[in-house]
Amino acid sequence: MKALPLVVVMLLVASPVLGAVGPADGSAQATALDEPAPAQVQSPSNETIHVLDIPSSQLVRATVEPAHVDLGPSLGFAGLDASVEVQSRASIERIESAGDDSTRQQLILDEINSIEQRAIALQSAQRSAVEQFNAGELTARELLVELARIDAEARGLNERRVALRELATETPDFSINSGRLAALERELDTFTGPVRKYAVLVMTGESDAARFSVRTSETGVVLGVVADGEYVREAYRAGLRNRDQSTVSYEEALDIVAESYPTIYSSRAAQNGTNVISAGDSHRVRINYDRGQLTAYVDAGSGRVFKESQTRPLGSIATGAVATEVKDGLALTVDRTYPGGPLRIQLNESGSDDPVDANVTIGLEASQESTLLGHTGTDGTLWTVSPSSPYTITVIKGNSAVVLTTSPTPMPDLVMNTTAEANDSAAMMTSTPTESTSSASVGSEGAPPGPPAVI
Structure with missing residues (x-):
């Protein structure tokens, strides 16, 4: 395995196409790139925040x-x-x-x-x-x-x-x-x-106690949690690595992250928004942006993002996929999200729109059991992580009850991964067929279709 030289690039301001070139002698170097930076966005964007996840065909x-x-x-x-x-x-x-x-x-x-x-x-x-x-x-x-x-x-x-x-x-x-x-x-x-x-x-x-989303493939794992006013996720996919070669430079690694996470990259902070550290057989790219922080690892052999972590304040999360049910004077609204994503549950009085504090339970479509999520509190809001299959939210307040059944939205996978996996699928279809084809089995929860969410 060829080792990359240590290269540290502090990008106070960066554009998707870099003009800096690393040292030819393999020595360490810190470089600041002074190019026009994007304006700081004050309000949440309505564009999709992409995430590294496991394709449904590989989900176990x-x-x-x-x-x-x-x-x-x-x-x-x-x-x-x-x-x-x-x-x-x-x-x-x-x-x-x-x-x-x-x-x-x-x-x-x-x-x-x-x-x-x-x-x-x-x-x-x-x-x-x-x-x-x-x-x-x-x-x-x-x-x-x-x-x-x-x-x-x-x-x-x-x-x-x-x-x-x-x-x-x-x-x-x-x-x-x-x-x-x-x-x-x-x-x-x-x-x-x-x-x-x-x-x-x-x-x-x-x-405090929390609910953790767990999704696995044969060699990968994705975890998510809502904690301390933030949505936090991490993903690792070993299958996207190629340790036998190191051909991707740190400039290319930043370009790969910019293309994979277009919304995050375009809204990065004007000062100290982007940091790239290259060492061994990977590049770590960290971006602070108007809605949180991203840390993405690009493999120097495959040129793919194989690991990520994202931290996003709940106040920065918006959604365009809403499900609502009104009954017995209660209005239950669920801001739907992708499997393992940040799920917002809102309970209000249907007449006055005042927030309602009540206990909330969730149950999977394929299960007869429900789990207590907690209560909505004085603001009528409860955050959790989304299941990976259709689910039912139930709220009971005194003699009133409202039930809502819905599904998660499609996964907003990385732009480059979506393209690469589509190309891989096309290549498999044109290759010589084998005697049989097997796919990973989905465990207790699947990944049903649904309209895209904007978060």
Whole structure:
């Protein structure tokens, strides 16, 4: 596998077509591009926010899992944190107490090798967890716990990586290739995400209970949650990676993100809105824009976005796909969204339009059971994540009740992924047919059609 040089590009202002060229000698470089920036948009746009997700043809399982404080995982996370910290301290003390510089240098290299080997083990553990969930050997809760555990360990390993970098800097006549350390950081990024981190906070009692959307393919996983006034999602699709080559430059990586997320890119912040870091076999592109933050990882071999995380304040989310039911003086409105997306439930009095506080339950079309989501509160509003199949919302207030059955909207997949997958499908149709064709089975929830949502 060919390693890319470390290239850091701070894009205070950027256009979709870059004029900057990276260094020819492979050294690190920071570049600011001074081109006209788009105006800051103050109100939510009515354009679609695209997301990295799993195509319906590759979806294996999809569900929504409620999570709350859990003593078992909580103790496990505490033990893991303690273990990683003890190991890190022991490693640092061993290096600092080395009798000579040569021994100190070797110990630092040994520790970096150890982190690289552990990263390989985490990759295997993540793949195994998804495979077990798909096979029904792990529940959605158990998958969340395992992914959160992997996240916590990866963050701890990265902290040790940073400490080793500082120790190397303090060691006379010694340095570690910055590209190697940056590539290790990018690899550890593969196992972390804001939803996994929030799952740890929920299970340890540091945050309120929440409902997590879980969607998986054979090698990918997409998670989503509404937490602390924000909609947060993360996605990882290992099948979009090609580690055998590195041909995509950081300029091309930004172009790929600009084309894949046109609304986000066009509304990026005028100052410090875009940041690109290239290392190892991937490019990390981070964009702050008027409706939230996007972090997208572009594979240097395939030129595809294979990992993303998005954080969006609920106040910035608009929708054009509304379902309403009025009965017994109650008006129930559901701002529909795609599977795993931010779902808004609004309850008002049908006559006065005053908000109504009442308990809300949700049930899947294929199930006879309903789950309590919570209550709408004084503003009559309740946010959650959307199921992946048709669902029924039920609200009961005293002797009044209103029931609404609806479906999620189509997935607003990345522009480039939609094009690439269409080309892949066309290529398969023109290829020599095999004896049989199999597709991934959909688990407890499918992905039905519906009108597009604007969020």
